[in-house]
Amino acid sequence: MKLKIKTGDTVKVIAGDHKGSEGKVLKVDREKNKAIVEGINMVSKHEKPSAQNPQGGITKKEAPMHISNLSLIDPKSGDATRVGYEVRDGKKVRFSKKSNEVI
Numbered sequence: 001m002k003l004k005i006k007t008g009d010t011v012k013v014i015a016g017d018h019k020g021s022e023g024k025v026l027k028v029d030r031e032k033n034k035a036i037v038e039g040i041n042m043v044s045k046h047e048k049p050s051a052q053n054p055q056g057g058i059t060k061k062e063a064p065m066h067i068s069n070l071s072l073i074d075p076k077s078g079d080a081t082r083v084g085y086e087v088r089d090g091k092k093v094r095f096s097k098k099s100n101e102v103i
Contacts, residue, residue, distance in 0.1 A: 003028060003067060004083035004094070005035060009103075012080045013072040020064075022073065026062065034064035041065045044080060075100045 005011060007028055013021045023037040043063045046090035071080035074096045081098035095103045 003030060003033070005067055005070055010073045010075075011035075011037060012073050013037070013065070014068055014071045014080060015069040016065070017041075021031050023091060025070075028067075031065070035067055035070060036062045036064050037070065038062065045068060072096070072103070074101075075103065076101050 005025060005028060009025045009026050010022065011025055013019055014054050018040050021040050022035075023040045026038050027036045029035070039062070041063045042060050044058050045061050047053055047056050047059055048080055055057075073079070074081040076096070076099040077097060081096045083103070084095050084097050085092055086095060087093075088102070095101060096103055
C-alpha cells in the first residue's frame, strides 16, 4: 500500500486523544501503517538500569500512531490537506489537494 505521509513531513492529528496537535514525523512503519510524531502520543516507559542509563527509571517517549489519524499540513495555508500524485515535467510528485502546490 502506498502511504501519503513520509518522514520529515509536518502533520496534524485529526482523531484520537491528541486531536488538533501538530508535529513532525520522525519515523514511518509501512508494514503496520503507523508513524511516530515528535511530541505527540507520549507514553511512560520503565527502563532497567543499563550502561547508557545507570540510574534507570521512567522515561517519556513517543508511541506509534495509526496513519489514518494523521493529515498532512499544507505548506502554503497551514491547514490539513489531502495528498494527490501526478506526473509533472516527467516526474511523479506529491501535491496538496487544497492549494494544488507541490509538496
